[in-house]
Amino acid sequence: MNRPLTQPTAPTPARPLAEDTPGPAGVPPEASAGLALIKPAVRSQTPYTLSSSPARRKLNQNECPYDLPAELKRSVVDEVMAAPWQRYPEFAPPKLLSRLAAHYGWVDDGVLVGNGSNELIQATLSVALAGGDVVVAPSPTFSLYRLLTNVLGGRYVAVPLGAGFEYDVDRLIETAVRERAKVVVLNSPNNPTGSALPPGAVERVLAETGALVLADEAYQDFGGPSAIPLLSRSSRLVVLRTFSKAMGMAGLRFGLALAHPAMAHELAKGKLPYNVNLVTLAAAGIALRHSALLAARTREIVNVRDRFVARLAGVPGITMYPSAANFVLIRCAALPAREVFRRLYDEYGILVRDVSGAAELEECLRISVGTEEDMDAVIEALDGIVAA
Amino acid sequence: MNRPLTQPTAPTPARPLAEDTPGPAGVPPEASAGLALIKPAVRSQTPYTLSSSPARRKLNQNECPYDLPAELKRSVVDEVMAAPWQRYPEFAPPKLLSRLAAHYGWVDDGVLVGNGSNELIQATLSVALAGGDVVVAPSPTFSLYRLLTNVLGGRYVAVPLGAGFEYDVDRLIETAVRERAKVVVLNSPNNPTGSALPPGAVERVLAETGALVLADEAYQDFGGPSAIPLLSRSSRLVVLRTFSKAMGMAGLRFGLALAHPAMAHELAKGKLPYNVNLVTLAAAGIALRHSALLAARTREIVNVRDRFVARLAGVPGITMYPSAANFVLIRCAALPAREVFRRLYDEYGILVRDVSGAAELEECLRISVGTEEDMDAVIEALDGIVAA
Numbered sequence: 045m046n047r048p049l050t051q052p053t054a055p056t057p058a059r060p061l062a063e064d065t066p067g068p069a070g071v072p073p074e075a076s077a078g079l080a081l082i083k084p085a086v087r088s089q090t091p092y093t094l095s096s097s098p099a100r101r102k103l104n105q106n107e108c109p110y111d112l113p114a115e116l117k118r119s120v121v122d123e124v125m126a127a128p129w130q131r132y133p134e135f136a137p138p139k140l141l142s143r144l145a146a147h148y149g150w151v152d153d154g155v156l157v158g159n160g161s162n163e164l165i166q167a168t169l170s171v172a173l174a175g176g177d178v179v180v181a182p183s184p185t186f187s188l189y190r191l192l193t194n195v196l197g198g199r200y201v202a203v204p205l206g207a208g209f210e211y212d213v214d215r216l217i218e219t220a221v222r223e224r225a226k227v228v229v230l231n232s233p234n235n236p237t238g239s240a241l242p243p244g245a246v247e248r249v250l251a252e253t254g255a256l257v258l259a260d261e262a263y264q265d266f267g268g269p270s271a272i273p274l275l276s277r278s279s280r281l282v283v284l285r286t287f288s289k290a291m292g293m294a295g296l297r298f299g300l301a302l303a304h305p306a307m308a309h310e311l312a313k314g315k316l317p318y319n320v321n322l323v324t325l326a327a328a329g330i331a332l333r334h335s336a337l338l339a340a341r342t343r344e345i346v347n348v349r350d351r352f353v354a355r356l357a358g359v360p361g362i363t364m365y366p367s368a369a370n371f372v373l374i375r376c377a378a379l380p381a382r383e384v385f386r387r388l389y390d391e392y393g394i395l396v397r398d399v400s401g402a403a404e405l406e407e408c409l410r411i412s413v414g415t416e417e418d419m420d421a422v423i424e425a426l427d428g429i430v431a432a
Numbered sequence: 433m434n435r436p437l438t439q440p441t442a443p444t445p446a447r448p449l450a451e452d453t454p455g456p457a458g459v460p461p462e463a464s465a466g467l468a469l470i471k472p473a474v475r476s477q478t479p480y481t482l483s484s485s486p487a488r489r490k491l492n493q494n495e496c497p498y499d500l501p502a503e504l505k506r507s508v509v510d511e512v513m514a515a516p517w518q519r520y521p522e523f524a525p526p527k528l529l530s531r532l533a534a535h536y537g538w539v540d541d542g543v544l545v546g547n548g549s550n551e552l553i554q555a556t557l558s559v560a561l562a563g564g565d566v567v568v569a570p571s572p573t574f575s576l577y578r579l580l581t582n583v584l585g586g587r588y589v590a591v592p593l594g595a596g597f598e599y600d601v602d603r604l605i606e607t608a609v610r611e612r613a614k615v616v617v618l619n620s621p622n623n624p625t626g627s628a629l630p631p632g633a634v635e636r637v638l639a640e641t642g643a644l645v646l647a648d649e650a651y652q653d654f655g656g657p658s659a660i661p662l663l664s665r666s667s668r669l670v671v672l673r674t675f676s677k678a679m680g681m682a683g684l685r686f687g688l689a690l691a692h693p694a695m696a697h698e699l700a701k702g703k704l705p706y707n708v709n710l711v712t713l714a715a716a717g718i719a720l721r722h723s724a725l726l727a728a729r730t731r732e733i734v735n736v737r738d739r740f741v742a743r744l745a746g747v748p749g750i751t752m753y754p755s756a757a758n759f760v761l762i763r764c765a766a767l768p769a770r771e772v773f774r775r776l777y778d779e780y781g782i783l784v785r786d787v788s789g790a791a792e793l794e795e796c797l798r799i800s801v802g803t804e805e806d807m808d809a810v811i812e813a814l815d816g817i818v819a820a
Contacts (some may be wrong), residue, residue, distance in 0.1 A: 077696035078667030081614060081644045082698045086559045091697070091706045094523060108518040117517060121509050129505065129715075130496040130680040135482060159547045162704045170583050171474045175563035195558050195702055197585070210528070226469060256469045278438075279466030292518040296708040297547075306463035309479070312469045312676045314583055317480045317576070322683040323711040327517075 083320070084234040085109040085194045092191055099395030101421060103412040106263070106371045108292035109417075111339055116330055123326045133322040140325060144300055148285065150275055153305040155326070156312055161262055161286040161299025165229075166192050167314030168282050168301065172227055173198040180220045181229040182211065184236060184404050187258070189229045201225070209237035209365050209373065213245045220253040228255045230271075233263040236399050238367025239259065240268025250278045259283045262299075265290030265342050266349070267368030268409050272302060280302035282311065289370060290342040291331050296324045299347045321410040345370050345413055361425065361430040367417045370413045373399075378430045392425040394418075437647040480579055487783030489809060491800040494623070494651070494759045496680035498729055498803075503720055511714045514621045514820055521710040528713060531720045532688055536673065538663055541693040544700055545706045545716070549674040549687025550651060552581050553617075555702030556646050556670050556689065561586040568608045569617040570599060572624060574648070574793050577617045589613070592792065595754050597625035597761065601633045608641040616641060619648040621656045624787050627756025628656025638666045647671045650687075653678030653730050654737070655756030661692060667692035670699065677758060678730040679719050684712045733758050733801055740807040747811065749818040758801045761787075766818045768794040780813040782806075 079087065095292050096104060111117070116257060138158070145152045158164040166190060169179065175197040180187050183202035193200040197414070203219045220228050228249055232241040246269075249257050259271040261283055271283050283302040288294035298320065301311060318329075331338060352370060356364050361378025376384050381400035388394040397410040467475065470617065484492060499505070524545070527761040533540045546552040553576060559568065563585040569577050571590035581588040591607045594600050608616050616637055620629040634657075637645050647659040649671055659671050671690040676682035687697060708716075719726060722777070741760060744752050749766025764772050769788035776782040799810060 050525075074651055075667035075692045077642075078644065078669075078695045079698065081668065082559050082695075083562055086698060086701050089701055091701050094705075096523075097519075102519070105520050110506065110518045114513075116511055121513060124711075125502075125505060125509060127683065128499045130499050130685045131490070132493050132495065132676070133680045134686070135484075157689070159709075160704065160706060162706070163547075166704060170558075171470050174585055191701065197562055249453075252471050254465075254469075256466065279463035280469060281466075294520045294706075295515065295517045297521070297706060297709040304463045304466055305577055307466045307470075310467065310474060313474050313477055313479050313579065316548065317482075317556060318548060318550070318682075318685060321547075321685040321709065321712060322510075324709060 058241045065279070078413070083197070084196075084378050087275050089194050091189060092188060097389070097395060099389065100393035101414060101418045102395050103414050103422070104395045104410075105294070105417060106289060106369070106399040106412045107294050107343070108289065108345070109413075109418060112292055112331070113337070116334055119330050119348055120323065120327045123330070124323050127322050127326070129322070132244055132318050133320060135317065140329050143329065147332055147335060148302055150272065150302045151305060154275065154303055154308050155302070156300065156301040156308050156315065157320050158289060158299045159364055160297040161260065161284040163315055163319060164299055164301040164311070165189065165258065165260065167311050168256070169193060169196055169198065169227065170314040171310050172256055177226040178223045179227045179229060180216065180223060180225040182216065182231070182234060184399075184402055185229070185231050186235045197225070203287050205234070205237060205239060207286060209234075209239050211239055211241050211245060213242065213248060217249055217252045220249070220255050225255045227252060227258055228253060229258045229260065231260040231262070233268045233367065233369035235263065235369070236371070236397070236405070236408075237365055238337065238369045238371060239365070240368035243269045246271040246281070247274055250274065250280060251253060255280065257281050262286045262289055263369035265421060266346055266370045275302055275304065279307055282307065282369075287328060288304065290345075291338055292318055292341070293327060293331060296327050298324050348419055349413040351416070352413060352423070355423045356426075359426050359430060362426065366405075372411050372413070374409050374411065376407045376409065377431075381409050382428070384429055385409055387429045388422075388425055391429075392421065394422055394425055443460070447668065451793060461532070469658060471583075471585070473585065476606060477579060477582050479605070480576060485777070486775065488562045488781035489802060490783050490808045491802050491806060491810070492785040493682070494677060494757070494800045495682050496561045496677065496729070496733070496758075497801075498680060500680055500719070501725070504722055507718050507769075508715045511718070512711050515710050515714070517710070519707060520706050520716065521708060521713055523705065525713055528717050531717065533721055535723060536660055536690055538660065538690045538692060542663065542691055542696050544689040544691070544696050544703065545708050546687045546689065546703055548671040548676060548685040549648065550576060550688070551703055551707060552645065552672050552687055552689040552699070553577065553648065555699050556644070557584055557586065557615065558702040559698050560644050566613040567615045567617060568604065568611060568613040568643070570604065570619070570622060572787075572790055573617070573619050574623045586614070593622070593625060593627060597622075597627050599627055599629050599633060601636060605637055605640045608637070608643050608791065611645045613641060615646055616643040617648065618647045619650070621651040621654065621755065621757035623651065623757070624785070624796075625753055625761050626759060626795070627753070628756035631657045634659040634669070635662055638662065638668060643668065645669050650674045650677055651757035654734055654758045663690055663692065667695055669687045670695065674718060675719060678733075679726055680729070681715060681719060684715050686712050686716045736804050736807055737801040740801060743811045744814075747814050760799050760800065760801065763799055764795045764797065764818075769797050772814070772817055773797055775817045776813055778812075779817075780809065781812055782810055
């Protein structure tokens with residue numbers, strides 16, 4: 045019987061569903077039947093959200109202040125216009141993997157690409173965590189680690205950073221050992237504090253615990269040690285890098301994981317097939333070919349940061365924490381952080397990140413490093429607000 | 433103490449790590465320490481892979497045979513050139529959500545966008561499944577459901593389709609009830625068989641089980657009923673759609689989930705922030721504005737499919753299954769499928785999908801519907817191979 049089916053048809057009406065009362069306007073009046081099927085740890089979780097208001101000086105997402113040079117964008121777009129959009133992207137483009145391996149000093153088959161490094165955090169946690177498995181991470185840190193651990197049924201154990209937000213490696217190790225951590229997440233430089241791990245820390249965590257160490261180096265281009273040289277010595281290490289910060293491509297979503305090839309093979313099972321689209325693959329390849337240019341911009345941002353930090357030290361009523369990243373965390377003493385945040389935006393058109401609602405970050409704001417002009421404007425604005 | 437850190441430094445050498453012997457060429461000689469941390473269900477799993485050889489007629493991934501019209505690609509590229517690539521994409525662009533809601537006949541806050549619908553399969557399963565929770569799905573079907581269920585620690589229960597690969601709704605429901613399924617996945621039309629659910633089937637599954645029903649309608653533009661009208665009657669329903677097939681944008685990765693707004697809010701916790709990049713967001717918006725044009729192409733593909741199926745019925749030594757999708761499953765009787773596959777490629781430059789290695793698909797090949805010329809070439813080739 046080979047009767048081909050043709051056009052879509054609407055389902056025939058059947059009896060009303062048991063537990064849902066259809067609502068008049070199309071949406072059921074209550075969703076208890078569906079919500080009962082969502083895991084409690086998920087339901088109780090606040091989703092990751094950020095509503096960004098438009099701003100003259102956007103310093104709230106640790107983005108690169110410079111767009112990719114127009115000629116690079118043009119090269120990407122030319123390549124993309126010539127490509128068939130209706131075809132799936134290459135599964136794992138060998139040339140790109142090879143270029144990434146050369147750039148970061150690792151082996152081709154130990155590289156995994158993702159839709160931002162976020163996807164590779166998710167992939168790593170999802171192949172390692174069974175229900176109740178422990179993830180140890182510093183606190184405060186990037187909130188996605190906790191969110192994904194909760195969704196995956198893991199248990200998240202936060203280890204406070206020191207009084208100046210410096211890493212407390214002894215305490216991290218003690219906690220990981222005591223809790224028999226399956227995964228230790230180390231974000232260095234750490235978002236939102238800017239703290240870099242001391243040299244040798246990842247090596248110690250690997251040697252003194254049995255955990256998988258997820259070294260998220262999203263900001264490592266801006267400072268602090270890298271764990272990449274340790275990849276040749278431990279198969280329990282996964283290093284994440286992103287093109288969203290120093291490489292200036294947050295809008296395109298590209299990240300990568302570096303690991304032992306056998307581990308990369310397992311991590312791949314936690315990521316989606318065809319996870320990086322053809323535009324991003326093209327852009328990543330072109331960005332790598334111009335990495336010297338991007339590295340020069342990164343050095344400039346580091347210089348701007350250092351000059352900013354030096355001037356910030358002279359602003360009264362503000363405590364500042366050392367940063368190896370492209371952002372600086374400050375604590376407001378003279379006025380509430382919320383008020384400083386609002387006035388920076390309303391009076392000066394400067395949008396920073398108000399992190400003061402998070403535990404351990406009372407009265408704190410995170411300021412991304414923009415252009416020199418941006419940072420001069422921040423200093424002036426803070427002087428005006430705090431001194432007034 | 434406000435000493436700014438500057439450039440990256442390499443970690444200082446420490447003692448060798450306990451369980452890994454460093455390899456001479458940079459890679460550890462064995463990876464047992466790392467692999468021991470990966471869940472057994474993941475390790476035993478074969479990853480999703482596909483290596484596509486270049487072909488004159490590429491009929492192996494159910495892609496649209498036509499690229500997006502050049503003027504549409506140009507509009508996308510113009511919009512993208514003007515956008516700042518270093519900025520994160522919009523979190524959930526309200527205009528796009530609203531256009532999607534209008535297009536599919538649902539409410540704005542019940543729409544969730546993803547990096548392909550694959551990400552939304554993953555999101556749905558990850559917020560619902562705790563260790564041991566059961567997912568019921570037809571067999572054979574899209575392999576990603578099983579892979580993701582395994583990674584998430586769920587138990588996957590496959591319910592065979594009928595002898596002609598038709599859906600056995602009674603058996604699906606019986607199994608879901610007996611196994612207390614947390615999730616029932618229904619891919620309609622089903623990949624790789626082309627089978628559409630009978631009208632009213634989703635409604636029955638919702639009414640007769642307590643499960644979350646994940647209706648994956650990746651191919652619904654080409655035929656079969658849609659479950660979308662049921663969204664207003666059950667909060668346990670999630671409908672997935674993709675722009676990779678009828679919309680002709682597989683290279684850009686765009687998919688969406690439709691669900692009760694309260695469910696969409698929970699599903700969002702299982703997807704990544706900034707999961708859809710700025711290019712894909714622009715392309716999705718432009719494709720929707722030209723949906724009439726894309727729908728005309730879809731009707732043409734359905735016509736080509738129907739003519740192909742009619743001619744295929746006359747090819748001896750081949751069994752063909754009814755398809756509501758943009759592909760047709762055949763079973764080879766005269767010659768082994770592997771040989772038919774090889775000769776189609778070697779002698780005729782036609783690449784189809786050899787699915788004959790999968791359980792229940794002995795001697796089967798899946799052929800995507802391309803242009804009329806493509807399908808005429810397939811008929812001629814099969815005639816030549818099977819008749820020879």
